[in-house]
Amino acid sequence: MLEPIIVLFTNVLLYLYGVLDNSMVLALVLLTVGVRAILIPLSVYQQKSQAKMQELQPQIKVIQEQHKDDPQRMQAELLAIGYNPASMLTGCLPLIIQFPILISMYRCIERAIPDTPLRMVNLYNTVYPSLFDNFAGLVPVERQFLWMDLAQRERLFVDFLPWGIPVLAILVVITTVLQQKMMMPNNTDPNDQTAQMQRSMMTTMPIMFGFISLQFAAGLSIYFVVANLVTMLQTAVVNRERFHWIEWSLPGGIASIPFPSFAAEPKAIPKPTKATIKAKSSSVSKAASDEKTAAAAPKKKKKKKKKK
């Protein structure tokens, strides 16, 4: 299913490698920047959607509390303040699209930097001959960069340690945390579900990408690091009007450091009046009435939960 993307990435990567005087690291950086550039419209939409959610969070919470026994009314009021749950899915789209791209990048790196005969045969059958004047001249593809073999797991061996240090995996974890922290609201409310979810993401995503970096080729880790840096730059540019400093309490309370944040500050939107609700909810009345039957069921369930 992903083969056409893998083939495309592999050819572009090798073309860049040839153009950049056989520097595979520079080629990887350029390909990553190119891929992220293509995804800019989607990720900008995602960041704006996320910021909007952050702004509306206090109002959503009030409405949910006030109308917990009347789902239909709650729905109408949520829509009235501009909160559409369906947009959450659309907001996740760039994140979901990243996974097939990530897999394609992994396969592309494995194929473009062959370290075994079978992979070399696969590479031969992957390249577009017309794209390269002298493909044989590009082989062997240079796999070494500083202490790293780009086709192998990266470890830095030093004399005084019996094991290697996974420098790239550490960089991946750090940049992933920083990138997420830039868009994370400084919310200390333990009951805020959105903040909880973001805190959870801030723990799981760096661990997941760090684990992948530990296990797979160094070239993939370079992709992660560059992609994180590009995303950070993009966040700073797109959300520049929201720039402010926050105090970041490091884990374990070791220290608190100033950190640039581009997260939206929750806005105190005036509580919607009955008139505005009526006006805005009229456009969604059909959808609301369709859900009338469905809305009755959770009411009962809610009561059951309360008993528990």
Place this chain on the structure above:
Amino acid sequence: MKRNSSLRRTILLIGVITAAFLLTACGAVSPRGWHGLTVDGDIVYVSAGTGVIALDAASGTPNWSFGTDGPIAPADPELQAAQSLATDLFTPVLANNTGLVVSAYSQAIFQLTDSGEIVWAFDAKPDRVTVITSSAASSDSHVYFASGNNLYALDEVGDTAWTFESDKALWGAPLVTADAVYQPGMNHIMYGLSLDGALLWQTEALEGAFASPPVLVDGVLIAGSLSDHLYGIDPNNGDVLWDAATGGWAWATPSVGPDGNVYIGDLDGNLYAIDAQSGQTAWEIQLNGSIPSTPTLDENILYVSTSGGFLYSIDIADGAINWQVEPEPEFDEQLLASPVIYDSLVIVATTGGDQLVYAFQKENGTSSWIFEG
């Protein structure tokens, strides 16, 4: 609220499925090499992923196996530990005295007895060399293998006798003769070494990388390359005597015929008969799929396996195809390793197929036995 919680569940589900997809796709490491065969007496040895299996060549019945799944555990704890390094094994080669030498992508070399017990194991990991990408070579006194930028020569107990370092990776095993060691280099250079590893000469950087051992035919060293060129090289000084153009990468070690020709396939599926002295093409034919391995010659018939999954029987006189067979047309299997000959049988191993080894009658290509693996 039901809609919200349902939405959350949907998002969570999508997330979990995506993460699982990611881990599965990334975790499944694609194969690194292909299964190889070696025949000795009545036994055919198959390198199959993490193990070597010894089959009765006449019937395909397994005699023993070595590797992580094998039943033979060496008594020595060090050798026992070494056995766990046996991953992604390349084609076994016959050792100079008895048994086999097997190299593994996981930076280990083993010498096995002909009953599958480890004689010695060389673990290259402490030297932090990079992976091994080809079979070893064996001479009367040494075992040779390339790893990273180095060629290693090990003595009869598996200790390093000498090493030779290139400026770039060495993939292929060397050709070892009574007088010299000829080492192919991925830096497009062929090296001539003395038997103690001293550099005698090197060619200039040619069009393509050298990834397979060359052959020596009547005073001409012949080497395929990862380019559209087959080279004839002077084994005394490294001068290029002739350069034969091919349609695709002529990767493999050529096969030497009794008629003064060498036979080599390329990755575009062309098979060539080329005069060893002049480099002139006697004939060429197109087959189905890439030919990355050496054609096997037996009684003036070439047996050629291809990545298209076909095994061919070809007359060396004019390149006429006697018969062809596709062992597993319903599967996406490849035949990448050289076939081997035993008595009246031609035996091939598949890569990615449903069955591991097939034996066919040399005469007409009818199936004789199948080993599932």
